[in-house]
Amino acid sequence: MSVRIGKAAEAPPFQEAARHALEDSQLRHNMRHATHVIRNKRNNIVGELPDWEQLRAAASATKAHLMRYLDLYLEQFESNVIKAGGHVHWANDADEARQIIRQLVEQHGSKEVIKVKTMTSEEIELNPELAAHGIAAYETDLAELIIQLGEDFSSHFVVPALHINHLQIRQIFKRKMPLAQMGLPDLGEKPPELAEAARRYLREKFLRVKVGVSGANFAVAETGSLVVVESEGNGRMCLTLPDVLISVVGIEKVVPTFQDLEVFFNMLARSATGERMSPYVSVWTAVNASDGPKEFHVVLLDNGRTRVLADEEGRQALHCIRCAACLNACPVYGRTGGHAYGAVYPGPIGAILMPQLQAMEHSQSLPYASSLCGACYEACPVKINIPEVLIHLRSELVQGKQSNVSALSREKLGMKMMSRVFQSEWLLRRAHKLARLGQGPFQDDGVVSSMPGLRAWTRGRDLPAIPKQSFREWWREREKKK
Amino acid sequence: MPVCGQVLGSDDPTTGRPITMLVSLFIGCYNDLLFPNTGKAVVKVLERLGHTVEFRSAQTCCGQMHYNTGYIRESQPLLHRFVRTFRGAEVVCAPSSSCVAMVRDHYPKLAREMNDPRLVEEVDQLVPRVYEFAEFLVKKLGVEDVGAYCPHRVTYHPACHSLRGLKLGDIPYRLLQRVRSLQLIDLPEKEECCGFGGTFSVKNADTSQAMLADKVRTILDTQAELCVATDNSCLMHIFGALHRGRTGVRTAHIAEVLASTEGEPFA
Numbered sequence: 018m019s020v021r022i023g024k025a026a027e028a029p030p031f032q033e034a035a036r037h038a039l040e041d042s043q044l045r046h047n048m049r050h051a052t053h054v055i056r057n058k059r060n061n062i063v064g065e066l067p068d069w070e071q072l073r074a075a076a077s078a079t080k081a082h083l084m085r086y087l088d089l090y091l092e093q094f095e096s097n098v099i100k101a102g103g104h105v106h107w108a109n110d111a112d113e114a115r116q117i118i119r120q121l122v123e124q125h126g127s128k129e130v131i132k133v134k135t136m137t138s139e140e141i142e143l144n145p146e147l148a149a150h151g152i153a154a155y156e157t158d159l160a161e162l163i164i165q166l167g168e169d170f171s172s173h174f175v176v177p178a179l180h181i182n183h184l185q186i187r188q189i190f191k192r193k194m195p196l197a198q199m200g201l202p203d204l205g206e207k208p209p210e211l212a213e214a215a216r217r218y219l220r221e222k223f224l225r226v227k228v229g230v231s232g233a234n235f236a237v238a239e240t241g242s243l244v245v246v247e248s249e250g251n252g253r254m255c256l257t258l259p260d261v262l263i264s265v266v267g268i269e270k271v272v273p274t275f276q277d278l279e280v281f282f283n284m285l286a287r288s289a290t291g292e293r294m295s296p297y298v299s300v301w302t303a304v305n306a307s308d309g310p311k312e313f314h315v316v317l318l319d320n321g322r323t324r325v326l327a328d329e330e331g332r333q334a335l336h337c338i339r340c341a342a343c344l345n346a347c348p349v350y351g352r353t354g355g356h357a358y359g360a361v362y363p364g365p366i367g368a369i370l371m372p373q374l375q376a377m378e379h380s381q382s383l384p385y386a387s388s389l390c391g392a393c394y395e396a397c398p399v400k401i402n403i404p405e406v407l408i409h410l411r412s413e414l415v416q417g418k419q420s421n422v423s424a425l426s427r428e429k430l431g432m433k434m435m436s437r438v439f440q441s442e443w444l445l446r447r448a449h450k451l452a453r454l455g456q457g458p459f460q461d462d463g464v465v466s467s468m469p470g471l472r473a474w475t476r477g478r479d480l481p482a483i484p485k486q487s488f489r490e491w492w493r494e495r496e497k498k499k
Numbered sequence: 500m501p502v503c504g505q506v507l508g509s510d511d512p513t514t515g516r517p518i519t520m521l522v523s524l525f526i527g528c529y530n531d532l533l534f535p536n537t538g539k540a541v542v543k544v545l546e547r548l549g550h551t552v553e554f555r556s557a558q559t560c561c562g563q564m565h566y567n568t569g570y571i572r573e574s575q576p577l578l579h580r581f582v583r584t585f586r587g588a589e590v591v592c593a594p595s596s597s598c599v600a601m602v603r604d605h606y607p608k609l610a611r612e613m614n615d616p617r618l619v620e621e622v623d624q625l626v627p628r629v630y631e632f633a634e635f636l637v638k639k640l641g642v643e644d645v646g647a648y649c650p651h652r653v654t655y656h657p658a659c660h661s662l663r664g665l666k667l668g669d670i671p672y673r674l675l676q677r678v679r680s681l682q683l684i685d686l687p688e689k690e691e692c693c694g695f696g697g698t699f700s701v702k703n704a705d706t707s708q709a710m711l712a713d714k715v716r717t718i719l720d721t722q723a724e725l726c727v728a729t730d731n732s733c734l735m736h737i738f739g740a741l742h743r744g745r746t747g748v749r750t751a752h753i754a755e756v757l758a759s760t761e762g763e764p765f766a
Contacts, residue, residue, distance in 0.1 A: 036705045348692045352709045386703060388696025388710070389567060391663035411569025432565055436573035439528065439559040440580060449532055464742060473701035477708045478739030481533055488531045488538035492554045 028359020030382035035349075035357040044180055044354050051179045052344070052351040058291025059342060059396070066287075075280050077400040080336035083273060084326060090238040090271045091317065097241025103303030103313040108265075110320050111141035117316050118143060118230065118263055122152055125261055127228045133245060133252040134158030135232030136174050136339060137265045137318055140361045143230070154230070155222050157251040159215050166193040172355030174362060175289045175341040180354045183208055190214050219251065229259035229310070234285070234338070235278060236271045236315075242302040243315065244278065246285055246295045253297050262310040267318050269326075269335040281338060284398040288340035321374035330409045334369045336399045341366075343393035343403060349386055358383060365393035369406040384410040446489075453483045518640075521551045523588035525581075525629070527595040527731075528560035534731045540758035541594050541632055544645055547758075548636075557584045563601035566609070568698045578609055582621050590639065591629045594754050596729045599631040600664035631661065632754055633729055637670045643677050649759040650680040654723035656714070656737065658730035659692050671729060671753055678756060684721040688713070695736035708740075715740045718748060726750050 028034065038044060063069055083090060095105045108114035114137075122130055130147065132138065132154055144154045144165075156165040160178040164171050167189040171177035178186070187206055190196070196204055199217045204210060231252070235244040243264055245252050256262060272278065286295040303313045326332050344350045344364030355363035359379055360371040368383040384407045387393075393403040415429065438444045459468045460482035467475045474480060486494075522545050526538045542552050562577030581602070585591050593599050603626055610622040636642050655675060661667045675683050694700065694710025701707075714737060718726050726741070726748060728734050734750040741748045751765065759765035 032703050032705065035703065039705050039709050348694070348710050349703075349706055353706055384569075385699065386706075388659070388692050388694060388699045388707070390659040390692035390696065392659075392690075392692070395663055408567055408569060408571075411567075412571045413569075415569040416572075428568075429570075432568065432570045432573055436562075436565055436570070436576065439562075440576050442557055442559065445528075445559050452532065466743070471701075473704040474739070476704065477743070478711070478736070479742040481735060481738060483532055484535055486535060488526050488535040489554070489556055491535055491539060492556070 028379045030379060031353075031357055031359070031386040032382060034359060035353040035386070038353045038357045043182075043185075045352065047180050047182050048351055048354050050182075051176065055176070055291060056345045059288060059345065060291075062287045062291045062293060065293075066283075072280055072284055073398055073400050076284060076338075076398055077336065079272065079277050079280065080333075080399055083271065084269075084332055084335060087268065087271070087326065090273055091268055093238040094236055094241055094271050095317075097238070098303055098313075098315055099241075101241050101303035103241070103315060106314060106316045108141075108316050108318045108320070111318075114141045114265060114316050114318050114320070115143055115146040118265065119146055119150055119152070121261070121263055121314055122147065122228050123150070125228055127152070127226070127261075129153045129155065129222075129226045130228045130230050130263075131155050131157050131222055131226045131255050131259065132161070133229070133231035133255040134161050134177070134247065135230065135265060136361060137232045137267055138230060139171065140267075140320065141265065141318065143265070155219075155226065157219050157223070157255055158247070159212070159249055159251065162215060162219065163189060166190070170356060171361075172363065173341055173344055174339055175344075180356070183211060186211055194218050223251075223254045223258050227259050228261045228263065229255040231256060231262065231264045233264050233266045233270055233315075235281065236266055237273075237275055237278065238271050239274045240302055242275070242300050245297075245299045246282075247297045247299075248290065248292075248295060250297050253299050256299050256301065257309045259310055261312045261314075263314045263316065265316040265318055267320075268322050285338055285340055288338075288342040288396070288398045325370075325373045328373065331369070331373050331406055333401045334366065334373060334406060336401050337366050337370065338399060340398060342396040342398065343401075346392040346396040347387075348390060348392065349388065358386070365403045365407075366401070369401075369403055369410060372410055381414055384414065449483075449487050453485075456483055519549050519551065520640075521553060521589050522635075523585060523591045524552060524554045525558055525561070525585070525591050525593040525598065526554070527593060527598045529735075530595060530731055533735070534752065537594050537731055537752040537754050540752065540754040541592070543758040544636075544647075544754060545592070547646060548640065548642060550640075555584050555588075561598045561601045563597060563605075564697055566601065566605055571609070571612075575609065575613055578606055578613075578622070579618070581606075582618065582625060585625060585629075586621070588625075588628065590635070591625075592632055592635045593629065594632040594729070594752060595731065596631045596658050596661035596665050596667070597732055599629055599634075600660040602626060602629045604664060631665055631667065631729060633661075633671050633674055634665060634667055636757075637673060643673045645674065645677070645757050647678040647757045647759050648680055648761045649678050649756050649765055651724045651765075652682045652684060652722065653725045653727050653756065654684045654686045654718060654721040655689070655753075656686055656693065656718070656726055656728045656733065657689055658728050658733045661729045662690060667729065671727075674753065674757060675727065678759075681756070684723050686721055686726075687717045689717070691717075693733050693736050695733050697732070700736060707736075711736060711740050715744070715746070719746060724748060725756070727753050727756055729753050 098105050106117045147154050156162045163178040163186050173179040201214050233243040234246045286292045343366050347365050350364040358367050360367045362370050368386050372380040372383050387407050389404045438448045459465050463482045465480040465482050530537050545552050560577055562574035565574035606622050610619045693714040694707040731752050738750040
């Protein structure tokens with residue numbers, strides 16, 4: 018089964034998309050500024066904790082345990098939600114999840130929903146489905162609102178509008194908000210003025226719309242509780258004001274006990290935004306007669322996750338708690354931005370998650386979108402060895418498990434030949450001679466500036482020429498003299 | 500302060516005599532062909548410290564390029580060859596943090612995937628005896644001052660495999676700080692990857708070059724004459740842009756700086 022996720026279905030390969038992104042000077046500036054600011058905040062605040070490495074180990078162990086017994090914890094979660102008066106739906110794929118949610122909205126006769134920032138709803142492309150059935154979905158997370166009004170795509174899963182700056186945001190608001198009606202005819206450039214506009218625009222929707230849609234950061238098996246972590250309080254309003262709440266949650270989000278949250282709460286905000294704790298942590302267990310929504314549904318989403326779980330090496334990608342620390346640390350993401358990945362989950366974690374969740378042409382370029390510098394692994398609070406999984410996925414591609422072999426055949430031949438040469442000293446000496454001979458016409462004064470077959474390198478960079486004598490030749494000569 | 504030419508190796512605490520070792524070199528395939536001066540410099544430094552150096556000519560490549568690009572099957576015979584070649588070696592020293600990271604981080608796992616218990620055992624015995632050159636000097640030999648002289652303004656780029664892979668920390672700095680007449684300038688944003696990444700540099704050439712452009716900018720900001728690292732692969736990449744831009748800044752492996760003396764200066 019091939020699961021097509023989001024706009025990835027039509028996205029060009031990473032290297033092509035990256036080429037265009039790299040030429041966008043505004044994007045380059047915004048990305049550099051934003052990733053450096055968050056990264057520095059994260060480093061300072063993580064540095065405060067002397068037991069950070071122990072926390073990482075604990076979080077990693079919890080997640081590994083969870084993956085092993087995921088079926089049991091999910092069943093426990095389900096029964097506890099039902100016990101508390103909620104409804105549980107299981108969705109095999111995006112299509113099922115979309116239909117479940119749309120039908121629930123329609124059952125309540127609502128033509129509108131308000132949304133807490135949720136990556137899973139983007140993963141299943143919920144908004145276009147609702148729109149096709151005449152239901153308007155309003156994003157209430159400030160950055161998601163900016164993205165929605167700007168008809169743009171998220172480029173980061175903690176800070177979706179990371180790629181645009183406040184001046185660009187003002188332009189979007191001026192274009193899309195009824196500012197005069199809202200009593201803000203002369204919208205200024207300062208962030209507090211922009212925040213005020215968003216506040217007035219959203220407040221009216223919070224009070225009117227009867228159905229809320231959310232995701233969740235964690236689902237606690239022992240209590241059947243869901244947890245949303247956010248910075249603005251807009252999420253809290255979506256979770257408490259509507260009559261009906263529908264939460265769409267990936268099956269990997271479950272944690273065994275309430276106690277386990279201690280470790281994750283300690284790490285998530287520090288890793289995500291460089292804060293000691295998140296300004297808003299909302300925890301709810303189905304419905305409560307005295308307050309909040311009267312009806313609660315949780316849609317548990319697979320959408321390729323059990324297939325990832327079956328791969329012992331690749332499954333650590335499911336440990337992700339979506340802090341995006343790897344994105345902020347990644348030198349590739351920091352230059353290309355998130356759109357080049359053509360994926361709901363961009364950056365290093367996206368590069369290991371997307372190709373596993375979906376088997377398709379485009380995402381095959383993602384495991385190569387990394388120099389394997391290791392900054393992502395170092396930043397990851399749950400110790401996902403992203404470089405290791407990238408190599409694993411590359412090997413699957415090479416072995417043709419996920420790809421058409423022909424695209425790789427020239428490279429394959431070269432790699433096989435080199436491996437053969439390296440298995441014989443005699444062959445290696447011959448290969449050295451041949452290489453030296455081959456570079457002859459292209460080298461000038463010890464440097465190769467252009468060479469067929471090496472254009473991808475020499476288009477922008479020189480290469481040192483092969484010297485007259487290799488190390489092994491020098492050594493041989495030296496031993497003879499002795 | 501020790502004088503150039505003096506044996507600067509560490510002493511055995513019980514006998515008080517200098518420890519001499521038989522050091523087996525692993526040069527690495529690209530150093531062998533493209534950067535023979537690095538290997539020569541390693542020999543020079545180790546012999547200056549009183550050690551005996553051997554080069555087992557059956558050695559070829561650690562298999563990193565194959566492994567990292569996903570050609571795991573093609574890297575397996577190279578692991579086999581490495582283990583065979585260095586069987587019985589007292590210590591193996593390699594002037595490449597990425598080759599050593601391949602051996603240390605990936606060989607144990609790779610050997611286990613090859614379903615050969617004897618090979619696993621051999622790998623587990625060999626891996627702790629394989630050292631990166633700078634690490635070997637400081638951690639194994641306990642030497643920081645190798646009697647070098649290098650009258651240049653130098654900046655040090657911590658290669659990703661030395662920084663996050665081998666976690667060399669301040670080891671290279673401690674060695675460079677003891678080089679006479681060398682002016683060491685701190686490289687801004689030094690922990691950023693230069694964008695080489697093996698086949699990444701050609702598969703994603705544009706992104707690779709964007710990363711390189713920033714690395715070169717920070718190098719030029721230091722006004723250094725020389726950019727030094729523990730890995731010629733990163734240095735080859737950095738050289739590529741420094742030379743293309745005719746910046747006049749050169750690159751050198753740390754071994755070449757440590758081999759430099761007043762009598763035979765780095766040139």
